Amino acid sequence: MDLSDPVLDRLRQVAAIPDLGQTRYVLEKEIGRGAMGIVYAAHDRDLDRSVALKVFDPTFAGEAQLIARLEHPAVVPIYESGLLPDGRCFYAMKLVAGTRLDKYAAGSASLAERLRVLRRVAEVLAFAHSRGVIHRDLKPQNIMVGEFGQVYVMDWGIEAIEGTAAFRAPESSLDWRSDIYSLGVLMRSLLPESSSPALRAIVTKAKSADPAARYPDAAAFLKDIDHFEEGRAVEAWSEPLWHGLQRFGSRNAILLWLLFAYAGVKFLLFFLRTL
Amino acid sequence: MPWDTDTAIGGPDGRFPSTQLTLLQAASCGLPTEALDRVLALYWKPVYRFIRHKYGKDNEDAKDLTQSFFATALERELFVRFDPNKASFRTYLRMAVERFAANQHAASQRLKRGGDVAFEPIEEHASPDDSPERVFEREWQRQLFGLALDDLRALCERSDKALHFQIFQAYDLTGDDRPSYAELAKLHGIAETTVTNDLAWARRTLRILVTERMRGVTSGDSELREEMRRVWI
Numbered sequence: 001m002d003l004s005d006p007v008l009d010r011l012r013q014v015a016a017i018p019d020l021g022q023t024r025y026v027l028e029k030e031i032g033r034g035a036m037g038i039v040y041a042a043h044d045r046d047l048d049r050s051v052a053l054k055v056f057d058p059t060f061a062g063e064a065q066l067i068a069r070l071e072h073p074a075v076v077p078i079y080e081s082g083l084l085p086d087g088r089c090f091y092a093m094k095l096v097a098g099t100r101l102d103k104y105a106a107g108s109a110s111l112a113e114r115l116r117v118l119r120r121v122a123e124v125l126a127f128a129h130s131r132g133v134i135h136r137d138l139k140p141q142n143i144m145v146g147e148f149g150q151v152y153v154m155d156w157g158i159e160a161i162e163g164t165a166a167f168r169a170p171e172s173s174l175d176w177r178s179d180i181y182s183l184g185v186l187m188r189s190l191l192p193e194s195s196s197p198a199l200r201a202i203v204t205k206a207k208s209a210d211p212a213a214r215y216p217d218a219a220a221f222l223k224d225i226d227h228f229e230e231g232r233a234v235e236a237w238s239e240p241l242w243h244g245l246q247r248f249g250s251r252n253a254i255l256l257w258l259l260f261a262y263a264g265v266k267f268l269l270f271f272l273r274t275l
Numbered sequence: 276m277p278w279d280t281d282t283a284i285g286g287p288d289g290r291f292p293s294t295q296l297t298l299l300q301a302a303s304c305g306l307p308t309e310a311l312d313r314v315l316a317l318y319w320k321p322v323y324r325f326i327r328h329k330y331g332k333d334n335e336d337a338k339d340l341t342q343s344f345f346a347t348a349l350e351r352e353l354f355v356r357f358d359p360n361k362a363s364f365r366t367y368l369r370m371a372v373e374r375f376a377a378n379q380h381a382a383s384q385r386l387k388r389g390g391d392v393a394f395e396p397i398e399e400h401a402s403p404d405d406s407p408e409r410v411f412e413r414e415w416q417r418q419l420f421g422l423a424l425d426d427l428r429a430l431c432e433r434s435d436k437a438l439h440f441q442i443f444q445a446y447d448l449t450g451d452d453r454p455s456y457a458e459l460a461k462l463h464g465i466a467e468t469t470v471t472n473d474l475a476w477a478r479r480t481l482r483i484l485v486t487e488r489m490r491g492v493t494s495g496d497s498e499l500r501e502e503m504r505r506v507w508i
Binding site: 002003004005006007008010011012013014015016017019021038057059084085086087 | 413416417420421424447448449450451471472475476478479481482483485496500503506507
């Protein structure tokens, strides 16, 4: 059977549409595509609510189950899984309303807010790594910031996923350290041009070409972010003395002011006594 | 349904000339005949179109070159030497055609012009949208779906589902002038839900048949997944 271009395109489209006739969901529209499968917006007839429906090849089922067992506030919760008549699998998930991180980063969020988002991402990575799951494709397009400030890391990877070139670690075989690299690239994309040298050093360390030179895990990365926010020295940067003094000064400003005031009073009393 | 006016080879009548089948079957390529049939059914026309588009060959020359390519490929055990770690079978085959056709084309140019003529692809300045590679992939998709549709039609006839196919044909194979579900229901004297169910069955089955066709010409699950990703919109 020979097919015209419009008919061929229609067939390519309709044969990919999941048949949800035997499920409680009604398909609404396609909302995204990842390496693992296609995500649709759908309506749950039983509970009268919108859901996101991820449809994927059954060869991914084993790893997908592992990902589904990740229970964390930054992982989109899965309501139900099932099998379609054509053999593909699906997950019904919470339909996240919010802003994709790349769009969020292009806005006017403060540095503190950007670092808060980054912390949430690093926390969920640390959690996933502790359960043997690596993301493999961490990038702003896979992170959502919800309307109440929640952060969701989506599209968790499977072994077949190669990652996105701009965020992918250079090594051929990906492991948890590859996620640390992507986290570094992600952090660079979130920071303003004129960010502090300590933050730039964290980015450089996280995205070292040599996996052994990166942070050993997401927890170590988080620790350096904590140190920066608390005004302490970060592991990634051997700061010059003057910078250390400046940082000490700004971190202990009240104490220094009190000491200065105390010294001033003492000096005044001494001066008055000598009159 | 528009028929290919250039050649019926690999088209709806079935496959390719029986002489070629015999020739290919006779060649000892180390592949089971059934697998070889699948390769030829799916790739004959994409190769033909690629040669026509890239080298500006006329219908008969392109057919001859295509036939020569497959015969040579079998003689030299091209399919057996395919290494799935390096490329998909589709890419491997296209590159092999490119090399083969370029050599043949260059040889024919030398003969015509007394030699010493640099080879220059005719479609060198084609826009990226209709590059020979794009033509090849598009034809591969067309052939893949065409064969799967033939399978679907045969399956419907075998399993008393002719109405399923008629509904699917009226709704999905007619371009933009498709009837509504209600019109189809009225036409066939059935409920609208039956129309949607039959349509869903046909689409679902088509997907399975496309996958099966593809499975026959790929090296394993990994390549199959990659190729399937290129097929669906």
